[in-house]
Amino acid sequence: MARTVSTQRKAAVTVLAWVIGLLIFFPILWTVLTSFKTEGEAIANPPSFLFFDWTMENYTEVQERSNYLRHVVNSVAISFGSTLIGLIIAVPAAWAMAFSPTKRTKGILMWMLSTKMLPAVGVLMPIYLIFRDLGLLDTLIALIIVMTMVNLPIMVWMLYTYFKEIPADILEAARMDGAGLRQEIVYVLAPMAVPGIASTCLLNIILAWNEAFWSLNLTAASAAPLTAFIASYSSPEGLFWAKLSAASTMAIAPILVLGWFSQRQLVRGLTFGAVK
Amino acid sequence: MATLHTQSTARLMMSPSVILLLAWMLIPLSMTLYFSFLRYNLLMPGMEEWTGFFNYQYFVTDPAFTAALVNTLVLVASVLVISVGGGLLMALLLDQPFFGRGIVRLLVIAPFFVMPTVSALVWKNMLMHPVYGLFAWVARGVGLEPVDWLSSAPLLSIILIVSWQWLPFAALILLTALQSLDEEQMEAAEMDGASALRRFVHITLPHLSRAITVVILIETIFLLSVFAEILVTTSGGPGYDSTNLSYLIYTQALLQFDVGGASAGGIIAVILANIVAIFLIRLIGKNLET
The missing domain is CATH 1.10.3720.10 (MetI-like)
Structure with missing residues (x-):
């Protein structure tokens, strides 16, 4: 007999698990996002989450400055x-x-x-x-x-x-x-x-x-x-x-x-x- | 059937590992023990002399030692409570069927793979910075005064950072153990009318007890020697507020060049870790029988 799980309960668990999962993962996500910002945007207040000018220059600069x-x-x-x-x-x-x-x-x-x-x-x-x-x-x-x-x-x-x-x-x-x-x-x-x-x-x-x-x-x-x-x-x-x-x-x-x-x-x- | 021939071959095959590990353990440890009885400072070469238990006395009566010992214990205990408690809840949640389980699982365990210096610096700067950090922004958003985490609550900040790294470990181990739980036993209990709480207390928890013990012991061993997270965030300060034993010994050794004092501290740390290690080794040894 397979255990039956109500759809409601499954939906609730889904939401809860995703919220907690994303919270735990957030510092990593934030690091990745910040790496594509300019230094100015990185400390902008309020912080910009997705709508900023994406740039790759940090990646090249890290290499240039420090080998x-x-x-x-x-x-x-x-x-x-x-x-x-x-x-x-x-x-x-x-x-x-x-x-x-x-x-x-x-x-x-x-x-x-x-x-x-x-x-x-x-x-x-x-x-x-x-x-x-x-x-x-x-x-x-x-x-x-x-x-x-x-x-x-x-x-x-x-x-x-x-x-x-x-x-x-x-x-x-x-x-x-x-x-x-x-x-x-x-x-x-x-x-x-x-x-x-x-x-x-x-x-x-x-x-x-x-x-x-x-x-x-x-x-x-x-x-x-x-x-x-x-x-x-x-x-x-x-x-x-x-x-x-x-x-x-x-x-x-x-x-x-x-x-x-x-x-x-x-x-x-x-x-x-x-x-x- | 191990014959005499295969036995000597086996011994030969084991000897490199055994000899190297023996050397790795015995040589430095006996040197540490020896140094701990010397007055030995790298800034005063050639002045080494036997001082008996002076270094121990000096190290133990230093107020910094008491502070560091208390901080070490608070750090270990708090992170254990947060990571094992949170990890257990997380494992129970992830064990439920829901959409995107595989992905959420990956998200949850990710922090464990982040190198300690990166997690510490990301938390210190981008999250906990009193002006530009995200926590400060959130605090202002709800009308609170932003907190300067690392200077007003340094030990708590480090506890948070280290917990973030170790909760995923606990969750992963406990989830793995949870998945080996006998489904049928659960169903039988359910049909007998046992409530969810009773099923948890009487079936799930006993099933998990060994895994929980293993997590506690392994985490304790690593948590006793937290180092990088302190070095790159607070440097043990302000004062000795976030100095643990590892960090104190490090400052004694490589900042003050006091080999004798640092060695005495090292021996104390070894003794402390051994108390935990004895329990862990017994536990794992028991598992080996089966």
Whole structure:
């Protein structure tokens, strides 16, 4: 028996949900709108919502004034670099734990998780000093290393929960049919593991892209990713809201789209498999 | 059947992760611990000396510490209440059938993907600015005096900004959990004449309890170390009104170059976070059994 919902009730829920949804989304919408205004219109009072002279000049000016592209490249390098290195380290570990678990596997997983709970500020000073002494402050290498380590536990965990869902029987079957280890991996396991690996990468890219603590503390002008670059708008000489909005829109748009596509995997990754 | 051979291979496959994480955790943490017992300021190189618990005493008796600790707790508790309460209501709403559900869902979770520096600056300038901000315009529109949010209610402002980022997270997790609720059980209860409230209390809430706990614990871990939002909006001020523990340690470390004091603060933060972490790890460990 399907539950019947009265049309009236459905209409009421529709209105309520849309109003709340739009309210929550509003700051983002407002940022995007402001990015197409002139600086004068951005602070106009009363504010103009849609009827203003749409302009693209903020987008070009942000690039001209601050070499925006450089920070985009930094963000891409850090998030993709740390994801790739993390993957190389995490896949074998997760694989081993999922397919040949021992008595200690669970303990190791729990311990890895506990490292994620170490507050960054507790190790700020040593990390800062180590990188300073190695001459790595404000370099991409430093941030890639930090981001890889910060997200490694999540990667191992998430891959582990995906790998565990691959039925071990299928390996037996392949072996019976005379498949060697290489064939086993290439033809049987890889196709089944790819979706899990892809979602793990996606989550890791999102997390690394939006990370702010280490980005702000370990970088200055040259290696600053977008999170740190945007922070430089916090003490503007004058009000540059339209440019701030343009810089922000470009910084959040790609991740917002990625995030929208990966909601489910995100739930799983962020709760360490506790909620699927 | 794990043979001896596969076991050693497995160990080999795990070792890079384990060794790197062990190094990542142990080396800096023991350095922090060591520094916390030193008089060590970057502005006075070569003057390091052992001071025992002086740094801890100094850090804990500093009035800023008390303020920061209280602010940290208020921030964490308030954001938890707003985000979990609001997230639960949001999840219940989004679980209803209505037109454009998919789109509203996307709108609601969007703030979670916005990087912290962007959300903080957008709120600070375009919404909360006392003259040009949208809130000020709305306030004037209804005949109220605009509020200078960040200077007259700095902690509340930060609570609002951070809640805006975390409510979507709670809503998303709780909605996912809600959707795994057994429809038939609900229908059976409905046919037995259980009211909507009773169904919520006796079926929905117990079903969600684990997800709610997970949300609370994970949010707590992140909320204990809120940093960027404070840095780009109030810089912890006015005075120490919006300084939390993370921010206080940061100022001690990278603005005053007091490595010893900052390290003592860091150790205190680690202890605080560990108290939460123990609960979380137990909870997730329990789930792993099944």
